[in-house]
Amino acid sequence: MKITMILNGNPKTFDVACGEMLLDTLRNHGLLSVRRGCESTSCGICTVLLDGKPVPSCSVLSVRADGRTVTTVEGIREEAEKLSRHFGEEGADQCGFCNPSLALAVYALKQTNPKATPQEIETWLVGNLCRCSGYQSQHAAIQAYLKEKS
Amino acid sequence: MTMNIGTYLKPASLDEAYAALQLEPKAKLLGGGAWLKLVDADLPAAIDLAFLRLSGIKETVEEVRIGAMTTLSEIEASPLFSGLYNGIFRQAIHSVMGPSVRNIATLGGSIMGRFGFSDLLPVLLVLDARLKFFKHPELSIGEFMEMKTPPRDILTQVILPKHKAQGYFHKVTRTALDFALVNVAILRLDSGYRIAVGSRPGAAMLCQKAMNHLAFRPLPDEKTMVEAGAIAAEECRPGSNQRASADYRKQLIETYVERGLREVTRS
DSSP states (O other), X not given: OEEEEEETTEEEEEEOOTTOBHHHHHHHXXXXXXXXXXXXXXXXXXXXXXXXXXXXXGGSXXXXXXXXXXXXXXXXHHHHHHHHHHHHHHTOOSSOTTHHHHHHHHHHHHHHOTTOOHHHHHHHTTTOOOSSSOSHHHHHHHHHHHHSOO | OOOEEEEEEOOSSHHHHXXXXXXXXXXXXXXXXXXXXHHOSEEEEEEEOTTSOOOOEEEOSSEEEXXXXXXXXXXXXXXXXXXXXGGHHHHHHHTSSOHHHHTTOBHHHHHHTTOTTOSHHHHHHHHTOEEEESSSOOEEHHHXXXXXSOOSSOEEEXXXXXXXXXXXXXXXXXXXXXXXXXXXXXXXXXXXXXXXXXXXXXXXXXXXXXXXXXXXXXXXXXXXXXXXXXXXXXXXXXXXXXXXXXXXXXXXXXXXXXXXXXHHHOO
């Protein structure tokens, strides 16, 4: 099936199988920042933004992205770099495997709730697992990023 | 991982979707798709409901009508549910995984799946939600949960009465992403109490005997609440799975039914 989406600001047409997941479509076309994790909606590592909202791309059929806007971390490069600087300052970077998904989730939070409290940040990120950071330094970095003026 | 979907149908109307559902006996309806991978690896035919405009929340004086394809995030964001029934419907929705899953999971899919781990079903049972189908006569959620085979029809709307009632919901879980070991919902109405238990690990059910035990006792004493907890734990026949043993579940149900009753009778 042919689908067309606005991918990171540009219209793109893909030929997809009807049971294909958005995760596979994006990875098959070179977007390896969309990571493959649990593939069962539990880890958040495959998060992308669909019409600006974070979704687990492992569980969204590609055919459902037809006519919609899909954003990966490449589409928010400037904001991801800002967040990354704070990660460096707070020592929040370890293996980095979860960073693209985390950056997208935090970017979506900034769009909807730029003055999020530490509690709200924690609640927002319950679906984004990180197996090595322990979260504290990430949370400090995210708070600093949200306080930074755009 | 690509799923094996034989035919993908994108109907433009409910009539078209319903006709396709009746024509192909093995066809499945696609709701939000959050738990698609837990249910079926192969689908001979999938009928996608995403394009039928079945989402939205409408309020009347006596009830709230929620389109079946409304996502859990959309319900969570609605100010309507923060005050109703002590906010237990919103609380149950908020306890489902993280925001990204709630952005795709729909209320209709959460109901039609009749998943044992559902956090929403116990609350919908105590609220006595009504289910509106495209063709099948309206059903209460209690009737629907007791049916051996759900109607081969399209759920279009979920109707919640605007009870003025004290509510309680508790999901027993270790982390925010776990499925519940047990979840308990209680509603205290002027006419009596409604108690439901889910993740038994079977699908949620109303605890009719425990509710009968509390009938005609607007403010039950401590002994009666303890008895109601024990009756509820007995009648919902908890089982064992990899998450918890039947004995542990029984103790949890007793404890949280008791605690819930104390909470809803406090004010």
